[in-house]
Each structure stands twice: as structure tokens, then as C-alpha cells.
Amino acid sequence: MARLNPIFEQLSSYPIVELERRKARLRAAGKRLFDFGTGDPVEPTPAFIRQALVDAVLPSCPYPSVRGRPAVRQAVATYLQRRFGVAVDPDRSVLPTSGSKEAVFHLPQLVIDAAAPDKVVVFPDPGYPVYHRGALFAGAESHAVKLDGDHIFRPWLLPDALLDRTRLIWLNSPHNPSGAITPLADLQRAADLCRARGILLVNDESYADIYQDQRPHSLLETGLDHVLVLHSLSKRSGMTGYRSGFVAGDPTLVPRLAELRSNPGLAPQDFVNAAACAAWSDDDHVADRRAIFLAKKALLCAFFDEVGIEVRGSEATIYLWLAAPAGETDETWAAKLLEAGIVVSPGRIFGVAGGGEGFVRVALVPSLEEIRAAIEAWRTLL
Numbered sequence: 363m364a365r366l367n368p369i370f371e372q373l374s375s376y377p378i379v380e381l382e383r384r385k386a387r388l389r390a391a392g393k394r395l396f397d398f399g400t401g402d403p404v405e406p407t408p409a410f411i412r413q414a415l416v417d418a419v420l421p422s423c424p425y426p427s428v429r430g431r432p433a434v435r436q437a438v439a440t441y442l443q444r445r446f447g448v449a450v451d452p453d454r455s456v457l458p459t460s461g462s463k464e465a466v467f468h469l470p471q472l473v474i475d476a477a478a479p480d481k482v483v484v485f486p487d488p489g490y491p492v493y494h495r496g497a498l499f500a501g502a503e504s505h506a507v508k509l510d511g512d513h514i515f516r517p518w519l520l521p522d523a524l525l526d527r528t529r530l531i532w533l534n535s536p537h538n539p540s541g542a543i544t545p546l547a548d549l550q551r552a553a554d555l556c557r558a559r560g561i562l563l564v565n566d567e568s569y570a571d572i573y574q575d576q577r578p579h580s581l582l583e584t585g586l587d588h589v590l591v592l593h594s595l596s597k598r599s600g601m602t603g604y605r606s607g608f609v610a611g612d613p614t615l616v617p618r619l620a621e622l623r624s625n626p627g628l629a630p631q632d633f634v635n636a637a638a639c640a641a642w643s644d645d646d647h648v649a650d651r652r653a654i655f656l657a658k659k660a661l662l663c664a665f666f667d668e669v670g671i672e673v674r675g676s677e678a679t680i681y682l683w684l685a686a687p688a689g690e691t692d693e694t695w696a697a698k699l700l701e702a703g704i705v706v707s708p709g710r711i712f713g714v715a716g717g718g719e720g721f722v723r724v725a726l727v728p729s730l731e732e733i734r735a736a737i738e739a740w741r742t743l744l
């Protein structure tokens with residue numbers, strides 16, 4: 363057998379894959395499942411977005427370019443201006459991506475020199491598992507910072523010795539899995555720190571438009587120097603299957619990122635970019651989607667309130683972050699809920715350094731009707 367990259371040995375199977383396996387076993391046994399596990403909402407993609415894709419499938423589709431056609435970069439720049447009041451040059455500060463997951467994975471390769479002593483990538487824990495995985499495959503040293511309390515990551519509290527060795531810091535506001543939003547003053551403080559130290563600061567803003575009362579800010583509002591942001595249409599516009607997002611920020615870095623991405627040819631298809639243009643140019647469908655997620659949240663929160671389950675954070679995103687009741691760990695609680703057909707994610711699957719333990723994540727994925735049935739199933743356990 364060929365000798366494999368040893369990183370495979372360091373990583374258990376991708377956490378969501380494990381969850382999918384357990385669900386498949388139960389489904390095969392005929393159990394009705396209410397799936398609050400994977401964050402893949404069921405609401406249809408708006409018709410005008412689907413039509414934009416169909417209209418752009420031409421008789422011959424040439425290779426797409428890494429930078430995408432000007433229209434998609436302009437649609438993103440216009441969105442950033444409209445939503446955050448930030449002006450960016452669409453040609454030097456914007457790149458389309460095939461969703462934000464691949465961008466999270468590939469980004470460390472922009473700054474990491476595996477032979478250098480300063481090769482640390484820092485990220486919040488619990489957090490989206492790809493921050494860790496992308497760092498390792500880039501040859502970086504990955505450093506998870508355990509969050510608790512309000513689940514806001516404050517990099518200026520990190521020790522100098524660690525910051526001296528750091529090249530990339532990940533923020534994720536709004537935060538998966540807790541739903542916490544980092545205030546603008548804290549984004550500013552993190553940006554000031556990174557600018558002073560020559561560290562690349564990236565905010566994963568994939569959930570920026572899925573919020574309740576408090577509209578999340580963008581890291582770009584602190585300026586473009588030394589910073590990048592990632593956005594996604596997956597949850598904003600119900601386009602998980604399209605794989606569409608963008609990276610934006612520092613005009614000296616984005617062209618270098620385009621250069622890097624031209625090696626594997628990471629370029630969304632032009633017809634996907636056409637659908638992205640339609641999606642980034644419209645806010646009404648996003649307001650509709652927000653209303654759906656809020657209705658689901660209200661239904662569940664009323665139940666949790668009634669039965670004394672503590673919901674932590676959960677101001678934004680499509681997730682509710684629940685503290686396990688006394689006597690349960692996240693794993694034992696998730697296993698019990700699964701017996702009633704309720705699939706949730708044990709918090710530890712989002713952790714590298716113990717973050718997430720003692721919590722479960724509920725993704726607001728099933729329909730309102732299914733949620734009502736799930737609440738009745740949940741009651742049978744109480």
C-alpha cells in the first residue's frame with residue numbers, strides 16, 4: 363500500500379460523517395428521525411436564483427476563471443456596500459469561492475511556511491472543524507483556543523509568546539456552533555492587534571445575514587488592511603448544493619490568493635456565479651428566510667423554556683446551543699435524544715481542545731411541522 367500523509371492518522375473521520383453513519387443505521391431500522399444535526403436547511407432555493415443558473419447554462423461552457431466574470435465580483439462589492447457600508451474594489455478585493463468550506467481549508471496555504479518557526483494558525487474552540495484541518499494540511503501548527511461564557515473569541519488576550527509564532531487568526535462571527543456575535547469594538551481590537559503584529563486576521567462571516575435582533579458587523583468595517591472575510595450563500599440563500607461564496611478584503615492579498623487558487627483551478631462555474639449574482643443582489647428573500655428560522659427558533663425556545671432547558675447565546679446563525687442538563691454530558695444526552703428519533707450534534711464534535719463539551723447543537727433544519735412532532739417526541743423523554 364502507498365504510504366499516506368500521516369495527518370490522516372491524526373484526524374478521526376470528519377465529525378459530521380460519523381453522525382451521518384449513526385443516522386443511516388437508525389433510518390435503516392425504520393426509525394422516524396427529526397434531523398437537527400447537519401446544517402442543511404430544507405427550504406427551496408428561491409425560483410429567481412434557480413432561473414438565473416438555468417439561463418446561464420450555455421451550449422458550450424468554457425473553463426471558468428479563478429477570478430470569475432466581472433459581474434459576480436461587482437454584485438459582491440455592491441452587497442458589501444449595501445449591507446455593511448464598506449467600499450471595496452471588485453477587481454482587487456473580491457474572489458468568488460466554491461462555498462466557504464473550501465476557502466477555509468485552502469486559506470492557510472496563503473501565509474503558512476511550514477519550515478518557519480512562526481507557523482501557528484489560531485482558531486476558536488468549539489468551532490467549525492475545518493479551521494483545524496486546513497491548518498494541518500497546510501503544514502501549520504494548529505492552536506485551538508477554548509471558548510466559554512459568552513463564546514466570544516478575544517485574540518488580544520492570547521500570550522505574547524503564542525502571538526509571536528502566529529501567522530493566521532480565525533474569527534467566526536456569527537459563531538457556529540454557539541450563535542454568538544462579536545461586537546464591532548471587539549472586531550476592531552482584534553484587527554488592531556493583527557495589524558500591529560503582521561498577522562492575517564480572517565473572519566468567517568458565513569452566517570452574517572441570519573440573525574434575530576442584532577445585525578452582525580463585518581470585520582471589513584475595521585478597514586481592509588491585513589484582513590479577509592469569507593461569506594457564503596449556503597444558509598443566506600438556501601444554496602448549499604450550489605457551493606457558492608466569496609472571499610473579500612485586503613487588496614494586496616486577494617490577488618495573491620487568486621494566484622494560489624489558480625494552481626488547483628479553484629473556480630466556481632460561470633452558471634453558479636450567475637446564480638450568485640442574482641442572490642447577492644437581492645435582500646428580500648433573505649428577510650423571508652430569516653423569518654422562517656426565527657419561527658422555528660421561537661417554537662423550540664418556548665418548549666425549552668417550559669421544560670427548563672438552557673439555551674446559551676444563539677443570537678444568530680441557524681443553530682441553538684443547549685447546555686446539557688445536570689447528570690448528562692453532551693454525548694450521553696445526544697444519545698438519549700437519538701433514541702426518541704431526535705438527531706442533535708454533541709458539542710464535542712466541534713472541539714479540538716475540549717471546547718463544546720457539555721453542550722449540544724440543534725440546527726434549525728426540519729420544517730415547522732416536523733419541529734412540532736419532534737417536540738412531542740422530546741416530551742416522551744422527560
Ligand SMILES: Cc1ncc(COP(=O)(O)O)c(C=O)c1O
Pocket residue numbers: 401460461462463464466490534537538566568593594595596602606607
Ligand atoms: C462557520 C462555517 N464556516 C463555513 C461553512 C461552510 O459553508 P459553505 O456551505 O459555504 O461551504 C460552514 C458550514 O456549515 C460553517 O458553519
